[in-house]
Amino acid sequence: MPDPLIRIENLVKRFPMGENSLTALDNINLSFQRGEFAGLVGPSGSGKTTLLNIVGSLDVPTEGRVTVLGKEVGNLSNQDAAALRNHHIGFIFQTFNLLPVYSVFENVEFPLLLQKAEPARRREAVMQALEWVGLADRHDSRPNQLSGGQSQRVAIARAIVKNPALVLADEPTANLDAENSHIILKIMERLNRDLDCTFLFSTHDEKVIGYLHRKIQLEDGRVTADERFRPSREGEE
Numbered sequence: 001m002p003d004p005l006i007r008i009e010n011l012v013k014r015f016p017m018g019e020n021s022l023t024a025l026d027n028i029n030l031s032f033q034r035g036e037f038a039g040l041v042g043p044s045g046s047g048k049t050t051l052l053n054i055v056g057s058l059d060v061p062t063e064g065r066v067t068v069l070g071k072e073v074g075n076l077s078n079q080d081a082a083a084l085r086n087h088h089i090g091f092i093f094q095t096f097n098l099l100p101v102y103s104v105f106e107n108v109e110f111p112l113l114l115q116k117a118e119p120a121r122r123r124e125a126v127m128q129a130l131e132w133v134g135l136a137d138r139h140d141s142r143p144n145q146l147s148g149g150q151s152q153r154v155a156i157a158r159a160i161v162k163n164p165a166l167v168l169a170d171e172p173t174a175n176l177d178a179e180n181s182h183i184i185l186k187i188m189e190r191l192n193r194d195l196d197c198t199f200l201f202s203t204h205d206e207k208v209i210g211y212l213h214r215k216i217q218l219e220d221g222r223v224t225a226d227e228r229f230r231p232s233r234e235g236e237e
């Protein structure tokens, strides 16, 4: 077995609450291989976002060790954490988080500007990413001219334009109707397969759960179940 893409060991996260603290994650142990399509499933408040934020190096563990692509996120400088995110991790949010004053093209281009990529490469990568999500013809539109489903497809293009090893998606269908939820999941499934990109979701949406290859149940900051429905790519070899 190669080293996992993500290794989480004895992870505890506490948030200060007045004189006490709230334990959001309580001794989590998990690893994810490259190519997984996995979901954190649990009710609101169970710790899904907190866990994704730590894996995405947006937050740090209180205790324990989280290693992403061989880097221990709790020990990174701000600059190294930013470099890990900019080059290797794509983010998709429940509320899409597109920048309203920019065009679709510019929104998708943004991560490549952070990487200081050359204009010709940016243009090619942005149009390719927009084609993957079926929105190349909307590159000139503004976010407010798009439906929710289209907005989330732009957000997916923005997440994958840098060809990341890992995409983290925090309740990506929470603001979408059933039809658009299925469209989004099918796009992500195809990107997982064709780009060999690892996807880690959080969700409590039943429609999403049916697509997962692995379902990790979180309750009160603990893993209460970890089920695989299809072998991960490593497992198939």
Ligand SMILES: Nc1ncnc2c1ncn2[C@@H]1O[C@H](COP(=O)(O)OP(=O)(O)O)[C@@H](O)[C@H]1O
Residues within 6 Å of the ligand: 015, 016, 022, 023, 024, 042, 043, 044, 045, 046, 047, 048, 049, 050, 051
């Ligand atoms: N920045 C924070 N400060 C204090 N408490 C927080 C913070 N972020 C999350 N929490 C608490 O941690 C617990 C887990 O939250 P969260 O990870 O957002 O759960 P979920 O995404 O599953 O709804 C909740 O009790 C929440 O109120």
Ligand SMILES: [Mg+2]
Residues within 6 Å of the ligand: 048, 049, 050, 170, 202
């Ligand atoms: Mg959440």
